[in-house]
Amino acid sequence: MKTIAINSIKGGTGKSTLSVLFVKALIGAGYKCLVIDADASNNSLSFYLDDSVGLDITQGRTIFDLFLGAKVQDCIIRIQDNLNLIRGDVRLNEFRSTDSLKRLKRALQGLGYDFCIIDTSPTYDNIIGNVLTASDVLLVPVQQDIFSYQALKYQFEKLADLELDDLDIHVIFNQFEKPLNDNQETYRNQITNMFLKNEVFRPFINSNHISRSSVYRKYINKRNYRLSSKAETQNGYEEVKNLIQSILGISIKEAI
Numbered sequence: 001m002k003t004i005a006i007n008s009i010k011g012g013t014g015k016s017t018l019s020v021l022f023v024k025a026l027i028g029a030g031y032k033c034l035v036i037d038a039d040a041s042n043n044s045l046s047f048y049l050d051d052s053v054g055l056d057i058t059q060g061r062t063i064f065d066l067f068l069g070a071k072v073q074d075c076i077i078r079i080q081d082n083l084n085l086i087r088g089d090v091r092l093n094e095f096r097s098t099d100s101l102k103r104l105k106r107a108l109q110g111l112g113y114d115f116c117i118i119d120t121s122p123t124y125d126n127i128i129g130n131v132l133t134a135s136d137v138l139l140v141p142v143q144q145d146i147f148s149y150q151a152l153k154y155q156f157e158k159l160a161d162l163e164l165d166d167l168d169i170h171v172i173f174n175q176f177e178k179p180l181n182d183n184q185e186t187y188r189n190q191i192t193n194m195f196l197k198n199e200v201f202r203p204f205i206n207s208n209h210i211s212r213s214s215v216y217r218k219y220i221n222k223r224n225y226r227l228s229s230k231a232e233t234q235n236g237y238e239e240v241k242n243l244i245q246s247i248l249g250i251s252i253k254e255a256i
């Protein structure tokens, strides 16, 4: 099983959006996935809710119980074939430190999924430390703004402390806007160049980006909306496919 964490310390960068896109692409391609919503606000879970899941979703065990020692199989919600989910929990707010950073890694050992995708909150704490320690891949969506840059610098300092040498880190420009012109002095170009010139995280910046587009907003808000090679969604479809290919080496052929 490959575990993919999606985390940025700045809020609203597109963690939940990327999480949903990756999950839908991977289950569409026939992979068996477990999604963990490690965000107290349950943003990822909300996307998967519909009549078939039902309202008793707020009952039962959660990631909070997982941290307290419950087994994965006792915490999962079945969303559809090939997709199970462990929901977030508001009680994560009162549980900001754990005695070990390896609790989640231990809990996830030996599961029969192809991928485990973990959406997170925009924080750095022991919950995130557990998520990163349990992960093989880290996706960090960033925006072309100075606060995203500052947050990324901080995040790389924290990552260095964790000494996760095998973690495959990808910094991904999301809500990316092409420069309006070649003038390197424009604000957007200057900020983008700051990211690209930073020696610490330059090697981790994925050359594929996700553009700012209403297609992604629609995707999150309309359950039957699909990204495919047809018409208005084609650019988005290509961007997501290329990103997944570059990170996981998987070629997505189905609509997402």
Ligand SMILES: Nc1ncnc2c1ncn2[C@@H]1O[C@H](COP(=O)(O)OP(=O)(O)OP(=O)(O)O)[C@@H](O)[C@H]1O
Binding pocket: 010, 011, 012, 013, 014, 015, 016, 017, 018, 039, 043, 120, 121, 122, 174, 175, 176, 210, 211, 212, 213, 214, 216, 217, 220
């Ligand atoms: N590429 C994009 N183009 C246009 N809108 C986007 C894009 N990515 C995300 N958004 C929008 O930006 C907002 C924030 O996205 P999202 O909820 O995925 O961020 P997040 O990092 O999970 O936020 P939080 O830190 O609150 O968990 C949402 O309204 C989403 O629809």
Ligand SMILES: [Mg+2]
Binding pocket: 015, 016, 017, 039, 043, 044, 119, 120
């Ligand atoms: Mg989110």
